[in-house]
Amino acid sequence: MIKIAIDANGGDYGVDTTVLGSMLAIKKFKDLELILYGDENKIKPLLTDPTRITIVHTDQTIDMGEHDPVKAIRSQRDASLCLAMKACKNGEADACVTSGPTQCVVVGAHLLVRRLPQMERVALCPFVPNMDGHPRLLLDVGANVELKKEHLGSLALFASVVAEETLKIKNPKVGLLNIGSEPGKGREIEKEAYEYLSSMEGIHFYGNVEPTEMIHCPCDVVVTDGFSGNICLKSIEGTAKGMAAMLREEIRSSLGGIIGSFFMRKNLRRFKKRMSTKEVGGAMLFGLSKIVVKAHGNSDPQAFFHAIRLSRELVEADIITKVVKKLPKTEENE
Amino acid sequence: MIKIAIDANGGDYGVDTTVLGSMLAIKKFKDLELILYGDENKIKPLLTDPTRITIVHTDQTIDMGEHDPVKAIRSQRDASLCLAMKACKNGEADACVTSGPTQCVVVGAHLLVRRLPQMERVALCPFVPNMDGHPRLLLDVGANVELKKEHLGSLALFASVVAEETLKIKNPKVGLLNIGSEPGKGREIEKEAYEYLSSMEGIHFYGNVEPTEMIHCPCDVVVTDGFSGNICLKSIEGTAKGMAAMLREEIRSSLGGIIGSFFMRKNLRRFKKRMSTKEVGGAMLFGLSKIVVKAHGNSDPQAFFHAIRLSRELVEADIITKVVKKLPKTEENE
Numbered sequence: 001m002i003k004i005a006i007d008a009n010g011g012d013y014g015v016d017t018t019v020l021g022s023m024l025a026i027k028k029f030k031d032l033e034l035i036l037y038g039d040e041n042k043i044k045p046l047l048t049d050p051t052r053i054t055i056v057h058t059d060q061t062i063d064m065g066e067h068d069p070v071k072a073i074r075s076q077r078d079a080s081l082c083l084a085m086k087a088c089k090n091g092e093a094d095a096c097v098t099s100g101p102t103q104c105v106v107v108g109a110h111l112l113v114r115r116l117p118q119m120e121r122v123a124l125c126p127f128v129p130n131m132d133g134h135p136r137l138l139l140d141v142g143a144n145v146e147l148k149k150e151h152l153g154s155l156a157l158f159a160s161v162v163a164e165e166t167l168k169i170k171n172p173k174v175g176l177l178n179i180g181s182e183p184g185k186g187r188e189i190e191k192e193a194y195e196y197l198s199s200m201e202g203i204h205f206y207g208n209v210e211p212t213e214m215i216h217c218p219c220d221v222v223v224t225d226g227f228s229g230n231i232c233l234k235s236i237e238g239t240a241k242g243m244a245a246m247l248r249e250e251i252r253s254s255l256g257g258i259i260g261s262f263f264m265r266k267n268l269r270r271f272k273k274r275m276s277t278k279e280v281g282g283a284m285l286f287g288l289s290k291i292v293v294k295a296h297g298n299s300d301p302q303a304f305f306h307a308i309r310l311s312r313e314l315v316e317a318d319i320i321t322k323v324v325k326k327l328p329k330t331e332e333n334e
Numbered sequence: 335m336i337k338i339a340i341d342a343n344g345g346d347y348g349v350d351t352t353v354l355g356s357m358l359a360i361k362k363f364k365d366l367e368l369i370l371y372g373d374e375n376k377i378k379p380l381l382t383d384p385t386r387i388t389i390v391h392t393d394q395t396i397d398m399g400e401h402d403p404v405k406a407i408r409s410q411r412d413a414s415l416c417l418a419m420k421a422c423k424n425g426e427a428d429a430c431v432t433s434g435p436t437q438c439v440v441v442g443a444h445l446l447v448r449r450l451p452q453m454e455r456v457a458l459c460p461f462v463p464n465m466d467g468h469p470r471l472l473l474d475v476g477a478n479v480e481l482k483k484e485h486l487g488s489l490a491l492f493a494s495v496v497a498e499e500t501l502k503i504k505n506p507k508v509g510l511l512n513i514g515s516e517p518g519k520g521r522e523i524e525k526e527a528y529e530y531l532s533s534m535e536g537i538h539f540y541g542n543v544e545p546t547e548m549i550h551c552p553c554d555v556v557v558t559d560g561f562s563g564n565i566c567l568k569s570i571e572g573t574a575k576g577m578a579a580m581l582r583e584e585i586r587s588s589l590g591g592i593i594g595s596f597f598m599r600k601n602l603r604r605f606k607k608r609m610s611t612k613e614v615g616g617a618m619l620f621g622l623s624k625i626v627v628k629a630h631g632n633s634d635p636q637a638f639f640h641a642i643r644l645s646r647e648l649v650e651a652d653i654i655t656k657v658v659k660k661l662p663k664t665e666e667n668e
Contacts, residue, residue, distance in 0.1 A: 067516060131576050142513060145521040179476060179564040182401060187479040187561055211565050212572035227521055228565050230513040231545050235569035238546035242465050243577050246608055250601040260598030267584040267591035274580055 001033045001052075002315050004095045004308060005087040008038025009061040009080035011099030012298045015039065018099065019046040021295075021304025025312070026052055028305075032312060035093055037080040058083055062104045064297055069107040081105070085112040088290045095291035095311040099282075099304060105294045106143045109285050116320070118327040119287035121151040123226070124294070125159060126233065126283035129275055131216040137163055138177075138214070139286060140226035141233045147225040149189065149196040152176075156203050158286045158323050159221040165317035166310070167220060175209035175219035177228055182208070189225070197223075202326050211235070240275050281310030291315055335367050335386075336649050338429045338642060339421040342372025343395040343414035345433030346632045349373065352433065353380040355629075355638025359646070360386055362639075366646060369427055371414040392417055396438045398631055403441040415439070419446040422624045429625035429645040433616075433638060439628045440477045443619050450654070452661040453621035455485040457560070458628070459493060460567065460617035463609055465550040471497055472511075472548070473620060474560035475567045481559040483523065483530040486510075490537050492620045492657050493555040499651035500644070501554065509543035509553035511562055517541070523559070531557075536660050545569070574609050615644030625649055 008018045015038060022034050026049055033052045036043055040057040047053060060079040066072045076082060081100045085108050088096040096113070098105055102124065109122055123140035130136055137159045140147060147155075156174045163172035176193055178186045183194050185208060197205040206219045211232050214222070224232070251257040261268060282295035282303070291314045295307035342352045349372060356368050360383060367386045370377055374391040381387060394413040400406045407416060415434045419442050422430040430447070432439055436458065443456055457474035464470055471493045474481060481489075490508045497506035510527055512520045517528050519542060531539040540553045545566050548556070558566070585591040595602060616629035616637070625648045629641035 131580055145513070177565070179479075179561060179568070210572075211568035212575075214569060214572055215576040216572075227513055228562065231511070231562050231565050232569045234513070234545035235548060235566045236573045238544075239549055239570045239573040240577060241546075242549040243574060243609065246465055247581070247605055250605040250608075251598060253604075254598075254601060257598040257601040260594040260596070260601065262594070263597065264585060264588075264591040264594030267588060267594070270587075271581055271584040274584075275577065 005093035007098035020301035172220035177224035339427035341432035354635035506554035511558035
């Protein structure tokens with residue numbers, strides 16, 4: 001059995017997303033056991049199937065608009081997010097899934113789940129949709145505004161193991177996000193990281209990747225600091241949403257558009273699906289001693305299901321053990 | 335008369351773009367005089383109208399694949415780009431338009447055109463297409479990988495004057511590109527810049543702007559360092575191009591799609607036009623003592639025409655004098 005702790009109160013829609021998503025997962029995976037941390041009175045009416053479900057009641061929730069993550073995590077130890085993470089740390093669960101506010105998830109992961117001793121940084125890593133239909137890993141997208149070359153190195157290694165196991169890619173290629181394709185481009189950190197990643201063992205370094213290439217990416221994994229990664233990811237998101245909105249506006253602006261869209265409704269649906277992030281399962285937190293997956297705050301049940309699916313996949317593949325084997329030994333684990 | 339120096343050999347297509355674009359400009363603006371720096375033998379056959387055109391012959395060109403901009407500018411003083419810039423500096427022309435390689439244009443501007451004494455940095459500033467049809471100014475997008483708060487301040491001031499004059503916006507709003515909307519988000523530089531821009535006179539500071547908002551932007555001007563700006567701009571470009579390609583693919587994949595696209599051909603054309611950068615005239619170089627406009631390397635004659643149009647507009651509005659009036663006095667100009 002794979003046990004996953006669910007932050008059931010979390011996210012923009014709380015139980016309406018998390019419990020319904022959990023039901024989809026329980027139905028799909030017979031080896032799955034879920035512990036729902038949240039408001040029992042709200043959860044129970046939504047449980048269409050109580051098989052392999054445990055509820056741990058709490059009515060505390062980390063607010064989605066929380067601006068002081070450290071204070072929030074320290075002062076609300078009974079919040080559903082904190083309880084789910086602690087269960088993960090204590091071994092009561094193998095993984096934790098939450099759609100809580102990003103910075104609180106990152107801080108909670110640091111304070112409650114804890115880093116692997118070999119990893120100096122925790123990074124947030126989503127799957128980025130790609131034109132060829134195969135998502136790519138981009139990290140860090142916001143856990144650390146700055147990272148050193150060694151951090152980028154160990155995160156690249158972590159991500160490579162995940163790419164091998166989840167995307168089934170042998171020897172995944174790692175790129176460095178940069179403003180030019182040639183070596184020597186970028187800031188000091190990019191120049192140093194280029195050198196460092198080039199000579200690093202255990203990863204397959206491709207070279208620089210320009211942001212123009214992100215959605216038809218020549219690599220499987222792209223590493224950068226959390227500030228640049230966040231800028232890149234949010235620019236892609238904003239443009240994709242904006243363009244979809246403009247296309248809708250233009251189509252609806254005339255009868256020809258409406259008739260045309262009827263003929264090409266299947267084509268438009270496929271187009272929409274190709275850019276959708278719903279099936280990619282949210283962002284993973286890398287560098288921790290356990291699996292933590294963060295679903296989008298405004299996930300619907302389907303998207304939350306995919307976050308559970310992803311966390312189950314990472315547990316099943318025994319990602320943490322595989323990463324630890326590849327990482328250099330520290331004094332603590334020698 | 336407004337005199338503009340044209341780097342006629344520059345860009346991916348050389349004279350085929352620059353001379354044809356110049357012809358369009360000469361036809362449109364009767365107060366325009368152009369000096370074409372380039373290969374006379376190639377230029378002459380393309381001159382449909384020699385009125386208000388001077389040719390200064392040179393067969394030297396800065397190669398589009400040039401990797402060492404400083405060496406290129408220093409060793410090829412007779413290259414069309416360098417001659418056009420020198421003419422600008424010497425007062426033989428009021429502005430310079432080039433579609434040469436970006437980093438060579440930046441270095442050339444530094445070494446040949448020179449900065450205003452009050453500006454410590456030169457920045458590259460394109461117009462970014464917006465959903466509402468009104469382009470925004472984003473800077474720096476690649477002239478400096480890092481910038482201090484004071485640099486962002488003087489560049490914000492420069493851009494505000496340009497937004498007032500070219501976009502006809504009274505009291506343009508200035509935003510700071512950041513990974514969150516609240517103050518206190520981002521790296522040290524964003525926190526410092528937020529404070530600095532908030533208390534600065536002569537600009538209207540709006541606050542942080544997230545990259546998701548860039549294409550339906552609440553500000554007229556968005557400032558950031560050249561690394562982050564380049565990441566943002568190229569992510570937008572890549573996504574827009576990728577999505578357009580995917581839409582084409584999906585439409586052409588079935589008969590329904592083809593029939594549908596016939597009905598909505600006008601709608602699709604409008605959609606394409608809204609995201610097009612052709613009419614925005616390329617990127618301006620801010621911080622110089624003269625107007626320099628860089629057209630895209632792969633500009634067609636229409637896009638190059640718009641770069642000339644833009645440079646003419648900036649000269650006509652007497653941008654440099656207006657910026658200098660707003661900048662704090664230095665010892666040199668007191």
